[in-house]
Amino acid sequence: MIHLRFARAFQMGIKSLRLHPLRSMLTALSVVCGVGAVIAMLAIGEGASFRAQEQFRSLGSNTIVIESIKRAVTKESQETNPIDRYGLTRLDLVQIHETIPDVELSVPVRDFRKDVWHKSRRYTDGKIVGTEYFFADVQNYKLARGRWICATDGVRGRLNQVVVLGSDVCAKLFPLEDPLGQTVSIGTKTFTVVGVMANQGGVVERKKLNLADLSKNVYMPLSTLSAYFGNIEVVRGSGTETRELVELKQIIARVADLEQVLPRAGAITHLLEKNHPEGDFRVVVPLKEIRQAQESARNFTLLLFSIGAVSLLVGGIGIMNIMLATVTERTREIGIRRALGARKIHIVMQFLIETLVLTTLGGLIGVLFGVCSPWWVPVIFRGQIAIVRVMTIVPSFLISAGVGILFGLYPAWRAANMDPIEALRHEWRAIEPGVVAWASCPWFSVTGETPVLRIGE
Template sequence: SMISIGAGAKNEALRQIEQLGTRNIYLKAVSLTKGQEYKARRQLSAGLSVDDAAMIKRVCKSVEDVSCIKEVSASITGIGKEISPQFISCSSSMAGLQNLFIQYGRFIRDHDINRENKICVIGRHVAKSLGSTLWLGNHIRIGDHLFKIVGILKQYDYDTKNTSAISIRNYNEMVFIPLGLEKNIGQSSSGRGVAQSGLTEIIIKIKETGQVVGAAAIIKRIMELAHHGVKDFQMVVPQELLKQSQKTRRMFNIILGAIAGISLLVGGIGIMNIMLATVSERMREIGIRRAVGATRGHIIMQFLAESVILTFTGGIFGIAAGIGAVLLITTLAGWETAITCWAVFLPLIVSVLVGIFFGLYPACRAAFMNPIAALRYE
C-alpha cells in the first residue's frame, strides 16, 4: 500500500506539472498591502502589463512565445437563468501554450483582438449549462454585450481538488474572450490590491527545455528593472516544481524504505524464532531422518522450504491487505494511488528472500545437530 500511495503521488505531481508545461514560465500578479500599493504608485509600477510581455519577448532570445491573461468576474444572462463561469481574456497564443484542444469551431485569433470582435470560446461544462440550443454560432449575453460562440473546448478530465496547490485551471468551467474586451463585461477578479489595469498572468514558453533556468533568471531581472523593484508579481517555473517534487519524493521513498526495513527486520526475527522453536520440537524427527540416510543438505533444504512457504504465505496475505487498504484510501480520502506489477511482485520476492535469510540459521542448526543426541531427545 505504501508503494501504491507513493506511485500515485508521483503520477499526480507529474500530471499537474505536465499540464503547466515544463518549458513554460509563469508570471502571476500578487495582491499588495496598502504600504506596497503606495510604493507601487510611487515607483510607477501598475502591475503586469502587455508591455512587460512584449519586452520579455524582445529582450530574451530564448523565448518562443508569450500569452497575456486577465481574469474577470461576470455572468451570462438572458438564457432563463444566470451562470457565473470563470472569464478569461487572453491573447491568441494561449491555446498553444496551454495545450487547449478545440472540439468544435476555433480559438481566439489575432484579428479578433485587433478588431475587438465580440466572440468567445467556452468550456464543455459551460456549454452543457447553456443547453443544447446555445452552442456554436449562437450569441450569449455577458454583462451588457452579446458575444458570439466561435469555439467549444474538449472535455478535460482531472480532479480539481488535487490541483489547487499549483493553480491549474479547470478549462471545463471557463469562457475565453479576446484580450482587451474584459473592460466591457465586468471587474477584475485578481483581488484587492492588484492594479485594475494590470494582467492576472503572463505565460512564457521557452524554445528549449535546457534554456528554462537561464531564461527564468533573465526574465526575473527584466521584471525587477521594469517594475523598479516592486514585488507585484510572482514567478512560477514548473521545471523547478518538478525538481522539488522529485526531491520530496526521494525523501518520501527513503522514509518508506526505512519503515519497510524495520518491519522486515522485526518480521524476520519472528520467523527465525518460530523456526528455532520448530527445530527444538522436531529433534527426534531430525535424528530419525539422519539415521535413515538424509544428508545435512536435505535437512537444510527442508527447513528453508518451510521458512519460505511461511513468509510467502504471509506475503500473499500482506499484498491482499495492502490492495484493500489502497482501495479504501482511494475511496474515503480521494487520494490517487497506483497499483503496479512491481508493487505486487516485489513484496513477494522480498518475502522469499526474508524466508531464506532468517530461515538459514535454524536450518543449519537442525542440519548440524548430533543425530545420536537428537534420537535421545525427549
Template sequence: MGRIWRALRLGMKSLLLHKLRSGLTVLGTVFGVAAVISMLAIAEGSSRDALERIRALGATNIIIRSVKPSDEAQATGGRPSRILNYGIKYNDYDRIVETVPTIRKVLPIREIRKQIRRYQYFLDGRVVGTTEDYADFSMLEIDRGRFLTAADNERFQNYAVLAATTAKTLFPYEDPIGLSVKLGSDYYTVVGVTKERQSTAGTSGSLAAQDFNKDVYIPLNTCKVRFGEKIVNNRSGSMEAEETQLSQITLKVGSTDEVRPTVPIIKAAYEPWHPRKDVEMTVPYDLLVAAQQTARQFNIILGTIAAISLLVGGIGIMNIMLATVTERTREIGIRRALGAKRKDITQQFLIETVVLSGVGGVLGVTLGIVIPYMIVYFIPDQKAFVTPFSVILAFSISVGIGILFGLYPARRAAMMDPIEALRHE
C-alpha cells in the same frame, strides 16, 4: 532435482501437520508484502498525479504573473493610491520579446472575474482574454466548433469559446455553437466548446491552482477594448479600483536546457520596472525536478516503514522454525543415522522456510494489488498505481527474509549430534 522435489514434498507434509501454526506464520509475510505494495502504490499514484499537474504547466514554459502588492508596497509617497495600478504592462511584454533570444512562443493573458449569463442561466467564472496559442499552451481540446484564431484577435471580434462546465450550465438543453452569451454589457457569439480538463497544480508562490472548466475565452484585443484596464468593485458601500494590463505572460523556450539560462535574462527585462514586487515568476521545470525528488524520498520512507512489517514476518518464521527443530530432534537424529549429511538437513529446513515465505509472498502480492483498487473505489480522489517493480521488490524481499531468518534454525538442526538427537524424547 529429484532430491529437491522429495525435500519439497516432505517440507510441505511437515508444515501441513500444523496447519494453524503454519497459517499464522504465513500471515505475517502476507500482510508485510501487501503493506509494501499498497503503500508504494498509493505513494506512486499521488506523486504521478502531482507530477502530471505540474507537467501540464509545460516543462519548457516560464510563467510571469501579476501579483497584487502588499499594503506597504501599495503606498505611493506615503499615501495609498485610490486606483491600485500593478502587474505586467504591455511595455514589459514588448521588452521581454525583444531582448530574450531563446523564446520560441509567447502567450499574453488577461483574466477578469465576471458573471457569465444566458437568459436565466448564469455562472460566476473567469473571462480570459488571449490569443490563438492559448489552447496549445494550456493543452485544451476542442469538443465542438473551433478555438480563437489570429483573425478574430486582429478584427476585435465578439467571439467566445466556452469551457465544458460553462457550456453545460448556460446551455443545458441546446448546442451553444452560434448562440450568444452576455459578458458585462456586451454579447459574444459562441464559436467553440472545450473538453473537460483537469485543474493545474497551485504553488506557494504567484501561481494558484486553475480550474479551466469555468472559463470563457475571448480575443485579447476585444477584451482590451470591451473591459479596459480598470476594474471597479463595490463592496459594502466602498469602492475599490484596480488597473492591470496583463494578468500573465507564458513564455516557451526551445528545450529544458534553455530554461534556467533564460530565467535571469527575463528577470533583468522586467524587475527594474517593478520595485514593488508586483510581478512574480514561476518555472514549472524547477517545480517538476523538486516534485520528483520529493516523490523519491516519499517512496523510500513508505517502503522502509512497510519493510519493517516484513521483518516482523521474518522473525515469526524464525520462531516457528526453531520450534519445529526442537520438535523434530528425534527425526533429525534418525535421518543422520541413516546417512543424511548436514547439508541435506540444512536443505530440508531451508526449503520449508522458503515454502512458508513464498506462499506468504504470493498471497501478499495478490492482496497488495487488490487493496489499492479498493482504496481508489471508496476514495475516488485518491490515486494509486501498482508498479511491477514494487511487486517484484516485495516478493523478493519476502523470500529473501525467509531464507535469511531460516538459515539459523536450519544450521542449528544440521549441527545436532546424531547420538544426542536419537536420545531426545
C-alpha cells in the same frame, strides 16, 4: 558438493511441512501478510503519488506563469498620477521569448472584470480574457464544442467579434439552449459564441497556486480586447475609483525541456527583476508544485513501505521461531541423518529449503493478495486508489524468499551444528515394538551380484 538435488529437497521440504499442516499454514500466513502488505502499501503510495501528479499536471508541467501584481499605491502617487500603471509589458514578453533559451511558446494574457449578458441572463463572476491562439495549447485546455479563437480572428482590419466561453459561464448563460452561434453582450459590444471549453481539472490546485479558475473566463483574441475595451481598466471600490493600466496581466511561457523548467523560471525572474525593480510581478511554476507533490508522495510511500516491511520482518521472526522449534523437535532425525552420512551442508539445505518453501509459497499468495489491491483498497479506504507497479512484484517476492533465507539460516545452522551423538540420544516419541511372524531370514550375497531373495530357506 551438494549432492542432494534441489527438486528432491523441495519435495522433502513439502513432505515435512505437510506433517504439521496447521503450523505450516499459520507460518506461511505471516509471510502472506508481510508480502501482501508491502505490495499493497507500495500500491497505495503509488496511487497517492499518481493522483497528486495528475492534479498538478493539468496545470501544465512545462509551463511557467508570470503574473502582474499590483504594488501598494501611496496616496501621493495616486494624486500625481491618476492612472496606476504597473505589471508586465509587451517588452517583457518579447524579451522572454527572445532571450530565454528553451522557451518555445510565450502567450500574452490580458483580462478585466466585466459582466457578460445573454438576453436577460447576467454572469458576474467572470473575467474577459484576451489572449492568443496558443493559450489553450499551453494550458493543456480542451475544447468541448465549436472552435478555439484562431490566428485570423485577431487580424487587424477584420476584428471578428467572437468569444469562447468557459464551461461555468456557458452553463450559467446557456442552461438549455445551444450556445454556438448565439450572441453575448459585454459592455456595449456584442460577440458571437464560437466555442465552449471543456471542464478542466485541477481547480483546487489552481486555487492553491492563486491562479484564476479557467471555467469562469470568456476568451477573445487579445487584439479584439484591446481594440474594443482599450488598455485602461476602471476598478470601482466602495467610494473609490482607480484607473489601472496593465499592458499584460499574464505571460504564459512553455519550456521545451522539462528538465529546464526550473532553471528557466529562475532566468525569467532574473530578467524581470531588472525590468521591474518595484517587483510588480510574480513567477509561478506548476512543476515546482508537482515536484513537491511527488516528494511528499514519495515520503508517504516510504512510510507505508516501512509499515509493510515491519510486518514482513515480524513474519520473518515468526518463521525463525517456528523453525527453531522444528529443529529442536527433530533433533533425533538430524542425528540419524548425520550418522547415515549427511554433511552439515545437507542439514542446512534441508531446513533452509523447508523455510524457503514456506516463505515462497506464502510470498506467492502474498503477491496475489497485493496485486489485487487496486480492487480491495478503494473498498476499505474510501477515495484511496492503489496502483501496482510490475517492478514492485518481483522484488517483493524475492524479498520474501530473502526473508526465508535470512531467518531460516540460523535454525538450519543450529541443526547442522548439533553433535550427532547428542542428537541421536535425544528422545522422541517412543515407537512401540511389535511382533511379526517371520518365516526365515531372506538374504542376499554382498559380492555385488544380482541380489537373490531367499524366503523360507
